Structures are given as structure tokens and as C-alpha cells.
Amino acid sequence: MIVTTKELFQQAYGKYAIGAYNINNLEQTMGLFKGNVESKAPFIVQLSKGARSYTHKRMLEALMQTADEIFPEAVFAVHLDHGDEETCMDCVDSGVYSSVMIDASHYELEKNIEITKRVVDAAHAKGLVVEAELGLLKGVEEDVVAAEHVYTQPDEAEYFVKQTNCDSLACAIGTSHGAFKFSGDQKLRFDILEEIQKRLPGFPLVMHGSSSVPPEEVRRINEAGGDIKGASGVDASQFLGAAKLGVTKINIDTDGRLVWCRVHREFFRDHPDQFDLRGPGKVFMPEYAKFIAEKNVLLGSAGHLDEVRTALKK
Numbered sequence: 001m002i003v004t005t006k007e008l009f010q011q012a013y014g015k016y017a018i019g020a021y022n023i024n025n026l027e028q029t030m031g032l033f034k035g036n037v038e039s040k041a042p043f044i045v046q047l048s049k050g051a052r053s054y055t056h057k058r059m060l061e062a063l064m065q066t067a068d069e070i071f072p073e074a075v076f077a078v079h080l081d082h083g084d085e086e087t088c089m090d091c092v093d094s095g096v097y098s099s100v101m102i103d104a105s106h107y108e109l110e111k112n113i114e115i116t117k118r119v120v121d122a123a124h125a126k127g128l129v130v131e132a133e134l135g136l137l138k139g140v141e142e143d144v145v146a147a148e149h150v151y152t153q154p155d156e157a158e159y160f161v162k163q164t165n166c167d168s169l170a171c172a173i174g175t176s177h178g179a180f181k182f183s184g185d186q187k188l189r190f191d192i193l194e195e196i197q198k199r200l201p202g203f204p205l206v207m208h209g210s211s212s213v214p215p216e217e218v219r220r221i222n223e224a225g226g227d228i229k230g231a232s233g234v235d236a237s238q239f240l241g242a243a244k245l246g247v248t249k250i251n252i253d254t255d256g257r258l259v260w261c262r263v264h265r266e267f268f269r270d271h272p273d274q275f276d277l278r279g280p281g282k283v284f285m286p287e288y289a290k291f292i293a294e295k296n297v298l299l300g301s302a303g304h305l306d307e308v309r310t311a312l313k314k
């Protein structure tokens with residue numbers, strides 16, 4: 001059942017966070033849906049601009065609709081990750097997406113408001129909801145690069161949400177995109193979240209760039225021929241603390257890529273005579289499902305599926 005992120009956030013607010021997972025292909029789709037159904041979690045499928053152009057945007061939309069048929073018990077949102085205005089409008093018209101993110105955070109405040117508001121008006125008219133962003137995350141997100149964190153200002157967040165009427169807000173509190181998130185003992189700025197929650201009580205907040213980059217996963221990749229050095233991520237034990245402060249959506253992309261990389265490197269290292277893509281694919285799908293189920297436990301979303309479905313059917 002495809003629902004909006006807003007409907008999922010209403011159920012989760014203050015209690016747990018919904019996992020938002022980026023996918024690009026068939027094997028990820030199968031693993032993602034299996035992992036969420038098995039751990040009984042509502043979830044968000046994130047499709048980025050890069051994912052839409054990797055094969056074809058219509059291919060991904062068809063995957064979502066078919067997955068909905070194959071897994072009738074799944075409750076999920078189909079969400080555009082980091083869209084520009086043009087891509088958001090395309091998703092609004094697609095008939096498949098239930099939620100879009102307009103990321104105009106690299107523009108100055110008033111221009112960000114102006115662009116976000118146009119997308120909100122178009123999306124709401126068709127029953128979709130909108131995530132917007134204020135502040136800049138350090139790291140690379142497809143074609144946008146930020147050298148330093150620009151933390152979200154709580155006063156600006158309140159003003160921005162009131163001006164744009166967006167449905168959720170991605171905040172910059174020290175997470176970053178990619179596999180190299182922290183140097184030294186940098187911490188997440190929960191004090192900023194607290195201030196934003198005071199000004200916007202009950203309003204859903206989003207944490208991007210929240211992969212954990214497990215050292216064990218990096219070690220296995222490197223032992224199987226990889227060369228990933230100095231990678232680090234977000235401590236997953238902080239997810240529930242963030243959820244209490246109004247974070248209802250936590251984005252996880254890098255960790256899923258690491259699972260893919262580890263499975264494929266180890267498979268071909270251990271089976272140098274094989275060349276069938278289904279060999280590693282058969283290992284990857286259940287491994288990805290297991291990864292998703294474990295994340296959902298850390299996010300607190302595992303086990304909530306039946307209650308969410310019942311609430312949404314009323």
C-alpha cells in the first residue's frame with residue numbers, strides 16, 4: 001500500500017523514525033521489501049535523480065507498482081530524494097510517487113522559500129506531500145557539494161515552514177552524505193533539534209546522511225580487494241534519541257551500497273570461476289533484507305506495521 005510520508009510520520013512522531021532507503025535496481029527492491037515485511041516495519045523508498053537516470057525513471061516506477069502487488073502487506077511511501085523543481089514536478093505528475101523532496105537549500109533563504117512554495121502548491125494539489133531542506137550537509141549529494149556544515153538555524157526553520165507550508169523539514173545537525181562523515185570527535189547537534197522542536201512542536205524533521213558505515217563491513221570489503229580508508233558514520237544508538245526530538249525520517253543510503261559491494265567482492269573472490277550475475281544476486285537479496293530488518297530495529301520502526309496499517313485504514 002503506497003501512502004504519503006505524512007501519514008507515516010503521524011504514526012511515528014516522538015516514538016520512532018521511519019527508515020528511508022535509496023534503491024536503484026531490481027535486487028535492491030526485492031531485498032528492501034522482504035526486509036521491511038519480515039521486520040514488520042513501515043518504510044520509505046527513496047528514488048534519487050541519479051537512480052531515475054541510471055536505467056529509466058519509468059522502470060523504477062514500474063518496480064514500485066509491481067512490488068506493491070507482490071508484497072500486499074507492505075506499507076510504504078515512494079519518495080523523490082533531493083529533487084530540483086523540474087524533477088519534483090515530473091514526480092507529482094507520475095501517479096506513483098506519494099512524496100517529493102525539493103532541495104533548494106543551496107540557494108539563499110528567500111529563493112529557497114520561493115522554489116519550495118511552488119513545489120508545495122503543485123504537490124498538495126495532487127495529494128502528494130513535500131520535504132524541504134534548510135541548512136547544508138557537508139559532503140557530496142549527486143551534483144551538490146558542500147565543503148562545510150551550515151547548521152539549520154531554529155528561528156529560520158520556523159519562518160521557513162510557515163512561509164512554505166512544507167510537510168517535513170530536513171535539518172543540518174552534523175550528519176553528512178557519503179562514507180566519510182566524521183573526523184575527530186564531532187557530535188550530532190541534538191541541541192539544534194531541541195530548539196527546532198520547541199519552535200515547531202509536532203512537525204516532522206528529517207535526518208539525511210545517517211548511515212553508520214560499520215567498520216566490520218569496511219574491513220570485509222577491504223579484505224576482498226577493496227580500498228576504502230578512513231570511512232566513518234553515525235552511531236545508530238542515537239536514532240531513538242533523535243526520534244524523541246521530532247525526527248521521523250532517517251535516510252540511509254551508503255550502508256546499503258556497502259552491503260552490495262561486500263557481497264559482490266566476496267562472491268567473486270571466493271568463486272573466481274563464476275561469471276553469472278545471479279550468483280551474487282542470490283546472496284545479495286537476503287543479505288540486503290537482513291540489513292534492512294536490523295536497521296528497522298535500531299530506528300524503532302520494526303514491529304509497527306500492523307498498527308500503522310490499521311490506523312491508515314480508518
Ligand SMILES: [Zn+2]
Pocket residue numbers: 082141177208209251
Ligand atoms: Zn540527503
